[in-house]
Amino acid sequence: MKDQSEQAVNSSFFKNLDVCCQMIADMIGEKRIAEWTNSDYINLSRQLARKTKIRLSESTLKRIFGKFKTSERYYPQKATRDALAQFIGYKDWDDFENRDATIPELDRPKVSNREYVPDVRNKNRRIWLMSATFLGLAFILTLIVLKPLEKKDVKMDxxxxxxxNPNGITPHSAIFKLVAKQPLTDSFKNFSIDFADGRSxxxxxxNPLLTHYYQVxxxxxxxxxxxxxxxDTGYVYLQTKGWSITGANQFDTVRVYPIQSPVRESDEQAIAVSAVDAFRAGVDTLRTxxxxxxxxKPTRINxxxxxxxxxxxTSANRTGVRCSQVDVNIYGQFDQHxxxxxxxxxxxxxxxxxSENEKYGEENDLRPFxxxxxxxGILTLRVVExxxxxxxxxxxxxxxxxxKSIGxxxxxxxxxxxxxxxxNVQLRDLKSNELF
Structure with a gap:
């Protein structure tokens, strides 16, 4: 009885892990997990590091997703599972396990001692001929039956x-709507939104309406x-009056903390906040x-x-800070730098x-950064044509x-x-000399 109980618990654990893997696969592309190559695992490793600040090697991901065949099923440690859950928008693994969601059908192969794909080389010629005939008929039927569906997909534009309500200040509840020039014949569930705020x-x-909460x-x-x-791509534009300051803890995808600081920019004094300012606002300064x-604000700067x-x-070495990171984001009308x-x-x-040019240090030599x-020190970004x-x-x-122009x-x-x-922030148009 004890062994049966343990097996049931383990089955539940792996069932949740399988669902999480499938949700990750749905998020990052259209390929089935069984069709992933080494480059797909490298890409996922990069995206996980960028979003969660946790780096999982491609070999670890292959064990989790079943690419590596082992005698016993691999179950990752809690910190790894937390990173996977945070990647798809949950606070941690416990939050993911407590979700109220329908478990989707999984397309990934089950991990066992058997090969994932049967070896068909030893099948006799008769089976090959039957398979080829079947595939040929299936291809012809697909062309005949699915041709109208191609037209429907083309009309998705x-x-x-x-x-x-795209314009406002933070916090902001943006209301999105699907607008079609003709009645939709497809399910709304086939449409989804990437909110592009890096946290959701x-x-x-x-249904045709969906609301999202922006905080920064x-x-x-x-x-x-x-x-x-x-x-299609939309926009949400949340302006400020001068410099606005917010704080956030790593892995917390739910809360950000507005920080009030008396320090304002002048010729003598920098824009900054202290650890005390951040702590008073609610930021846990003992963590990353x-x-x-x-x-x-809108400008006429090209x-x-x-x-x-x-x-x-940048920050001196302190708890949670060894690499002293600074990110710079210049927003344009249509895209960003x-x-x-x-x-x-x-x-x-x-x-x-x-704009459309993206590179990541895990795949490219970005030592100049x-x-x-x-x-x-002094940091300068110059863009000319x-x-x-x-x-x-x-x-x-x-x-x-x-x-592609960013406007x-x-x-x-x-x-x-x-x-x-x-x-001493200086942002100016190189042709008109208009200042930010």
Missing amino acids: VVQLVCL KRKQFL PGRYYPKLRYRNKVI FFVTFSNI GDNYELSFQLQ LFSIFKPECTVWTSYQF GHDFTKG KKVSLLINNKEVYTTNYQ YIMGLNITFAGIGSFR
Whole structure:
């Protein structure tokens, strides 16, 4: 009886793990888990690190998702399961296990001592001929029966994502609506939204309306998906009056904390908050935390021809801060410029996005984005006709380019891991000389 009870408990554990793996697969692409290659696991490792700050190697992920065949089923430790749950929008693994959701059918192979795919090389020729005939008939029937469905998918471009209240301040409950030029013949459940705030999982439409809660100022570009394919992009624009400051703890996908600070920018004094300011606002300063400074307002500065420069100093080594991270985000009308600076020994975590051009330190040599600013320095980003130059202490360290315009600049975010400060922010249009 005891063995049966233990088996039932283990079955429940693995059932939840399988569901979590399938939800992750649904979030990051259309391929079945059984079809994943090594590059898919590398991509998932990168996305997990970027979103949760926890790095799981591709070999660990292969064990979790069943790519590696073992005699006994692998069950990851709690910290690993917490990271997987946080990736799909839950607070931790306990929160995921307590969810109220219908368990989907899984397409992943079961882990056992048997091979996942039967070896058909030893099948006789007769079976091969029968299989080929069957596949040929199935292909012909697919062309005949599913041809009308192709037309329906092509018409999905008439479905748009509209935010009924896109402009405001934080906090903000944005109401999204599916707008179609003709009656929808497909289920609403085939449509979902990526909210693009970095803190929330994708949500599925159950009816034409869906509401989302935004907590940090900025300009967001939520994407509408139809059967996992992006078909439209909207926007949500949450402005500030001058610099607004918010704090957040790592892995807390629910709460952010507005921070009140008497420090304002001047020629002599930097913009900064103290650990005491953050603690009083509710931030747990004994854990890894981040402080974001936001100045969000519309401008006539060309997002493809501008220069941003400022002096900064990142956090000294403290609890939860070894890499002294600073993220810079320049919002445009249509897209954004975003990059991260880490200490030289931590460049695996670096990344950048300049419109459609994205790269990550786990897959690329981004050593130029490694610099120690704990004793201060000058950071400059110059964009000339969509050609990007990054300068550190007035020395050019990296260049790249992009194709799609981001339009006019609509705001700026600077985020520090721990306590950081900056001053003398200069953001100007290189042609008109208009200042931010």
